[in-house]
Structures are given as structure tokens and as C-alpha cells.
Amino acid sequence: MEFSKPKKIFIVDDDEMxxxxxxDFLTRKVAHNISVFSTGEDCLQHISENPDVVILDYYMNxxxxxxxNGLEIxxxxxxxxxxxxxxxxSSQESYGIAAxxxxxxxxxxxxxxxxxxxxxxxxx
Amino acid sequence: MTGSVNVERLLEVKNPPHVSITKLNIFQQEIDYxxxxxxxxxxxxxxxxxxxxxLGKLKFxxxxxxxxxxxxxxxxxxxxxxxxxxxTTDLNIQGNVLFSYQLxxxxxxxxxxxxxxxxxxxxxxxxxxxxxxxxxxINGDFGKISSYNFKITPPWWQTWWARTAYGLIVLIFIFVxxxxxxxxxxxxxxxxxxxxxxxxxxxxKQKDEAESHxxxxxxxxxxxxxFLANMSHEIRTPMNAVMGMTGLVLDTPLEIKQRFYMEGxxxxxxxxxxxxxxxxxxxKIEAGKMELEHIDFSLNELxxxxxxxxxxxxxxxxxxxxxxxxxxxxxxVMGDPARLNQVLINLAGNAIKFTEKxxxxxxxxxxxxxxxxxxxxxxxxxxxxxLQSVFENFSQANTSDTRKxxxxxxxLSISRxxxxxxxxxxxxxxxxxxxxxxxxxxEFENGSAERLEQRLALEQSxxxxxxxxxxxxxxxxxxxxxxxxxxxxxxKAKVKIFEAANGQEAIxxxxxxxxxxxxxxxxxPMMNGFDATRFIRANFDSPxxxxxxxxxxxxxxxxxxxxxKAAGMDSYIPKPFNPQQLITGxxxxxxxxxxxxxxxxxxxxxMKPPGVTDMAYLVKxxxxxxxxxxxxxxxxxxxxxxxxxxxxxxxxxxxFEEIANQVHGFKTxxxxxxxxxxxxxxxxxxxxxxxxxxxxLIRETVVNLKRKIERALGELGE
Numbered sequence: 001m002e003f004s005k006p007k008k009i010f011i012v013d014d015d016e017m018x019x020x021x022x023x024d025f026l027t028r029k030v031a032h033n034i035s036v037f038s039t040g041e042d043c044l045q046h047i048s049e050n051p052d053v054v055i056l057d058y059y060m061n062x063x064x065x066x067x068x069n070g071l072e073i074x075x076x077x078x079x080x081x082x083x084x085x086x087x088x089x090s091s092q093e094s095y096g097i098a099a100x101x102x103x104x105x106x107x108x109x110x111x112x113x114x115x116x117x118x119x120x121x122x123x124x
Numbered sequence: 125m126t127g128s129v130n131v132e133r134l135l136e137v138k139n140p141p142h143v144s145i146t147k148l149n150i151f152q153q154e155i156d157y158x159x160x161x162x163x164x165x166x167x168x169x170x171x172x173x174x175x176x177x178x179l180g181k182l183k184f185x186x187x188x189x190x191x192x193x194x195x196x197x198x199x200x201x202x203x204x205x206x207x208x209x210x211x212t213t214d215l216n217i218q219g220n221v222l223f224s225y226q227l228x229x230x231x232x233x234x235x236x237x238x239x240x241x242x243x244x245x246x247x248x249x250x251x252x253x254x255x256x257x258x259x260x261x262i263n264g265d266f267g268k269i270s271s272y273n274f275k276i277t278p279p280w281w282q283t284w285w286a287r288t289a290y291g292l293i294v295l296i297f298i299f300v301x302x303x304x305x306x307x308x309x310x311x312x313x314x315x316x317x318x319x320x321x322x323x324x325x326x327x328x329k330q331k332d333e334a335e336s337h338x339x340x341x342x343x344x345x346x347x348x349x350x351f352l353a354n355m356s357h358e359i360r361t362p363m364n365a366v367m368g369m370t371g372l373v374l375d376t377p378l379e380i381k382q383r384f385y386m387e388g389x390x391x392x393x394x395x396x397x398x399x400x401x402x403x404x405x406x407x408k409i410e411a412g413k414m415e416l417e418h419i420d421f422s423l424n425e426l427x428x429x430x431x432x433x434x435x436x437x438x439x440x441x442x443x444x445x446x447x448x449x450x451x452x453x454x455x456x457v458m459g460d461p462a463r464l465n466q467v468l469i470n471l472a473g474n475a476i477k478f479t480e481k482x483x484x485x486x487x488x489x490x491x492x493x494x495x496x497x498x499x500x501x502x503x504x505x506x507x508x509x510x511l512q513s514v515f516e517n518f519s520q521a522n523t524s525d526t527r528k529x530x531x532x533x534x535x536l537s538i539s540r541x542x543x544x545x546x547x548x549x550x551x552x553x554x555x556x557x558x559x560x561x562x563x564x565x566x567e568f569e570n571g572s573a574e575r576l577e578q579r580l581a582l583e584q585s586x587x588x589x590x591x592x593x594x595x596x597x598x599x600x601x602x603x604x605x606x607x608x609x610x611x612x613x614x615x616k617a618k619v620k621i622f623e624a625a626n627g628q629e630a631i632x633x634x635x636x637x638x639x640x641x642x643x644x645x646x647x648x649p650m651m652n653g654f655d656a657t658r659f660i661r662a663n664f665d666s667p668x669x670x671x672x673x674x675x676x677x678x679x680x681x682x683x684x685x686x687x688x689k690a691a692g693m694d695s696y697i698p699k700p701f702n703p704q705q706l707i708t709g710x711x712x713x714x715x716x717x718x719x720x721x722x723x724x725x726x727x728x729x730x731m732k733p734p735g736v737t738d739m740a741y742l743v744k745x746x747x748x749x750x751x752x753x754x755x756x757x758x759x760x761x762x763x764x765x766x767x768x769x770x771x772x773x774x775x776x777x778x779x780f781e782e783i784a785n786q787v788h789g790f791k792t793x794x795x796x797x798x799x800x801x802x803x804x805x806x807x808x809x810x811x812x813x814x815x816x817x818x819x820x821l822i823r824e825t826v827v828n829l830k831r832k833i834e835r836a837l838g839e840l841g842e
Binding site: 014015016017018020021024025028059091112113114116117 | 741745747752755756759760763788789790791792793795796
């Protein structure tokens, strides 16, 4: 993704530490316009804003048991946002999930690790 | 005329003619039944020559007076051809009469009327028959029916009882056959069962044998492991006392001679420890329990260390020790410096041992595949046929060499296996008399100078005064070890020391007063260190329950260290320990900032010790911005107690899935707070919970995780 100017970025993750830190990190790199959603449903209500990048957490069931996971959200909103770049976040390395994610239309699969923020920033 | 009269008469006769049965012929012969009756009465035979039949066995009731026919005659089955002769008694109308007959039991209908006066029957089946005959005038009605009964008895084999007998025989046969079949089945089955039994018992025997062999082998492997563990413990324990006290004595003012002797003791114990470590290393490698570290180190410094270590030996022999490094600018790499050091010292030390004059050089160069290490000597060389065997355990090229050069012969074997674990192998080039070159190429990952500095800072010599004022409980059954630990600590810091000789004494003391830290030997009589730790963790109230406990263990086997962890100990200090290890170990569990000695690296003071948390990541992340640092810390401190609460609740209902989910969601938080170890524990817990089978382990890990979080909250609170 070759961007240098500020982008509209959606972060969908129920881990507040992650969303806070990630938006913090990304804002400091470039003054991106970042919106944070803790559920896929919230995100879905704002897709008319037409974000440039959507960063999705794969696993979203920590707070709400029946919350849609990243893959389901990706599937649901992909069709409304043909020009948006999707990045999937996951806590664990799993080839299966990575493959599904790419198949469902995300371009990147990033493991939540010490250098995850930098990796995402590099992608954007 | 006559004709007309006849016709008239015929027309006149209105009544139908009367018909009577006159004869009963057998096999087309007329029989004189009176004389037959006579013969029967007298028991004489009455043969019908043509039919070859004896009529002497016929039965009948009586003979009709007028017609001379027998009443109710009964024929045997072989008298089955009879003829009934009949006629009308009205002589005037003969010739104009038509007869119709039927044999009930044989014919289905009346016969076509004709003037025939005989009815022939052949091959009659046994049974009861009634012969009926009636007559009419050509255009008149049939008159009264005359009938005659007779019976043909079946042969004995067709009688009802015979049939019953057949049935019975068949039944009996079926029954017998079945019995036989069942019996033979049973027998076959029994045979099979016996065969199976035999085969099974054979297999069982073999299995038992194999099992017992396996058990024996396992047991012997276990014995070996246990023996090694014990040996390491048994030898290292007194070694701890010897080396520790030697060090203590050497720290006191001594006469020159005394100092010389003590130095001798120190050197010899160092050697002895070295040999023990070699044996342990080899057994660890062979048991697959050797694990290589993956940490940053400097190639230049490593080489310098090797040179320093060997300098004395080469100087003693008057050999030049050369190090050449041409690593193409690569210095900091990732790997196991201690093991690489061990390999280089082994190989170079060996080279020095077998070189009488000339030089030993250690060359480090950058190759296409990685870094090449070569140890080149100008020594006695190795005969071509012994090149490979030098790597075998306890092997030197020549047994007489052992006496001359000493050594356990394990060094090369260990080196070879360590190098293999590093993903390489040792090449040897040698010419007898002109020297040997050992070389290997290791592919290293690039290291980070920053991380290396952090690590070194921790290993730097530290000032014991950081422990000033602490109350420490030393638990060890070996009095000398207690003395070593006590005096070492007292010589370095102003600490209050209490001693316990076993786990029970330790618990008693802990019950009386709080300690800052407990040093706990593992193997003790009465109550061992594991049990004592578990007891303290389970039965005391906070904060006594959470007193940091450090295992003092002579065992360096991973399984034993895992046991320490599982019992709830916070860390371990290997025996024999040096003063620095003791101070650093205590400082680390108490999260006391280490202070370096005056001569130590000045960087050290800036470094924070690894508590549960490490703010380095967060500080860097926030670029030192305090407000933001505080924001993240408070996000953690406000959510972590909730996690503990949820885990506690989930644990009550064994809802492991919930624990896994909750713990999973904390990954970023561990990272942000620099809780690397906690992150690993959390990952392990998540894995265990997803599996859900090892409940005991889950509970242990939960306790472990909770303690980390609680401690983190404490650290972050500051």
C-alpha cells in the first residue's frame, strides 16, 4: 500500500489496549483519521464513510461471547468496500486462518507481537 | 314281430331296472370266496399264480348268501387290481340296459352309461373304496344305486405309525445331527479357544517379556537419569561447600604458603566441577535434554574470553596462542555463547594439550554459509584411521595418551554434538606430525547490540549492598552449604540470616515471622523443598504466602527445574553458586535494582532488572511520554484485576474455554507491559485450557499467572 498522506482507517478489535495503542501508534506516524470499533456491527454502521484501510482482529469473543469474528466481519463488509485494504490481526500464527483470511479478501495477516504495530504502520 | 313286441315291451316298462353286483374278481380271476374263507380259516395259502399273490391273508367279515361276495373285504396293498361285475336281474330287458358306475375314492364322476357289465380297476392305492353302480333303460331314468365297500390296507411302511416313526426318525436324526453339530462346533470352538488361549498366552508372554524388557530399559534409563541427577546433586553439594569455603578463606588475610595451598584447592575444585559438568552435559545431550540458548553475544568478546581462559595453559607449555578474526564486520550475533565458548575451549584446549611446540590458532572468518571457526595446531596430528574415533566418548587416539595428556576424553564428543545442535558439523584435517585443523561453520542470526547490553548489565558483577536490610531464610539440610550461603551473603551485605535444616523447620519459622526471601534447598529429609513451598503457598495468608522462594538446586536437569516452578518457586540458583549469582538471584526476585561495582560497566546503572514487567517496550513505544505511559499502565492496572476475577469464577465451574478466551484477549497487554514471561505463561494456559484435559496443570498455571499479574500490579503501582 503506497500511501503517504493521511488515510481513513478503521480498527475493529475488542481489546481496548490494542485499539488504543494501535491508533496512538498510527496517528503519530502520519496524522491518519482513525475510527475504533469494538464490534463488527458497530463498524458495519459506519462503512458509508468509506475507509481506506480496515484493520480487523480475527478473534473478537473476549467481551461478547457471540460476537462475529474478524473473518465474518471481513466477509460481511468486503462487498461494500471494493477499494478498501484489509489487514487481519491475530494473536496466533495459524496457516489455516491466514489462508482463509487471504481467501476472503484481506491482503495482510499480522500476528499480534512485539513488532505488530510497526508491521501495520509499514503496510499502511 | 318279435322286434315290435320287444319294443312295445320296452316302452311298457316304466320302472328303471334293478342292478346288482355279482362278482369281485381279483387280478382278473374269479374267486370262490367260500373256499377262500375256508383256506383263511385254516391258515392255508391261497396263491394266485399269475399275480404271485397269496390271498390267504385276506380279511372279510362274511360272505353274502346270495351273490357270494365277501362283506367288507380288506385287501393287502399288493392286491390292487380288482374288477366289479354287475348285471340286472330283469332278464327281459337285457341288452337295452345302460350302466353307469363310479368307484368312490378313485373316480371323480360317474362313468359314461354303457351296456358294459364289468368295471376294471388297476393299481389302486391303499384306501377305503365304495363301488357304486346304477342302471337305466335307454330312455329311462337311473334306478337305485347298488354299492360295495372294500378296503386296501397300506403296506406297513405307509401306515400312520410308520409315518410317525419316519417323522420321529427324522426328528431324532435332526436332533442328533444338531447335537453332533453343536457338539462338534463346541469342540471346534473349544479347540479354537484353546488355540487362541495358547496363542494369546504366547503373545501375552511375549508382550510381558517385551514389556518387562521395556520397563527394565526404561527403568535403567530412569536409573541412569536419576543416578546422574543424584550424582550431580551429591557431588555438587559438597563441591558447593568446598568451593564456597575456599572462596571465603581466600577472602581472609592468609600467609603466602596458605594462600598457595588454597589456590591449589580452588583450581582443583574448578577442574573437578568442570569434569562433572562435562559428564552431565554429555548425559543431557544424550537424553535429548540439552537446550541451546538463543541470545545475543559478541564474537569478538567470545574469542577474547576463550583466549583469556586458555592463555595460562598455552603460556605454561610455551606455545603461541593466536586468535584471528575476519568476520566481515559481523560482531553481534544470536546463539548460545556459553556452548560455543565450551566448544572452542574444548577444541583449542585439546590442541594445546597435544601440541609440544609451535602454535595454536583460533581463526574466525566469514564464509558464504556463515561464520567459520577453525582451530589450527602444529601438534602431533591424528592418524588417518583414528580421525573419526576421536569424537567417540572416552576416546583418545591412543590410550597411552590419556596418561600423558589427561582428560576425560569427553570434550570432543560433547563438542561434536554441540556443534551438531548448532546445525553444523566439525571437519578435521590432520597430518601426523604436522598438525590438525578442526573447523566448523555456524549460520548465525544477526544480533542486537542493545539487547546484548541489557543482558550483560544483568550479568555484571553487582554490589551486595543492594540487599542491605533484608531478612533472609536459608533452608538447607547441609550445614556447610548453609554456612557458605550465610557467610557469602553476610560478607557482601548487611542482611539478617535465619537458617532451617529442612522444609518443616522453614515452615515453622515462616509461621513466626515474615521474611523478604527464602532460599530453599530441594532435596531435604523430613520435608523437601517442593512440599515446603507448596505448603507456604497454600496455607499462609498474603503477604507471607507470596514470600519469594528461590530454589537452591544442584540439579540442572530441566525436569527438576520445571518441578521447582510447578511447586511455586520463583526462580532458582544453581549449586555450586558464586556470590554474584546469589546476590543477583535474590535481587531479581525482589525486583531490586542492581547496582554495579565501581569497576563495572557504567551502563548498568541505567538498566532495569527484569521484574515481572519491563517498561522498556512501553517507554520506547511512547517515546518517553509520561502521560501516555501512564495511560497504558492504568489501562492495564484497571483491567488486570477483572481478568483475575473472571478466571477465579471460571475456575469454580471448570469453564476452561472462558479462561482461554479471557487470557487470549490479554496478549497485547502483556506485550505493552513488557511481561514476556507472563505472556508465555498465558499462552501455555490458553493452550492447556483449549485442551482441557490437564486440570491439575491448568490450576497450577492459573496460580502462577495470577501471581505474576499480582506482582505486575505491585510493580506498576510504583
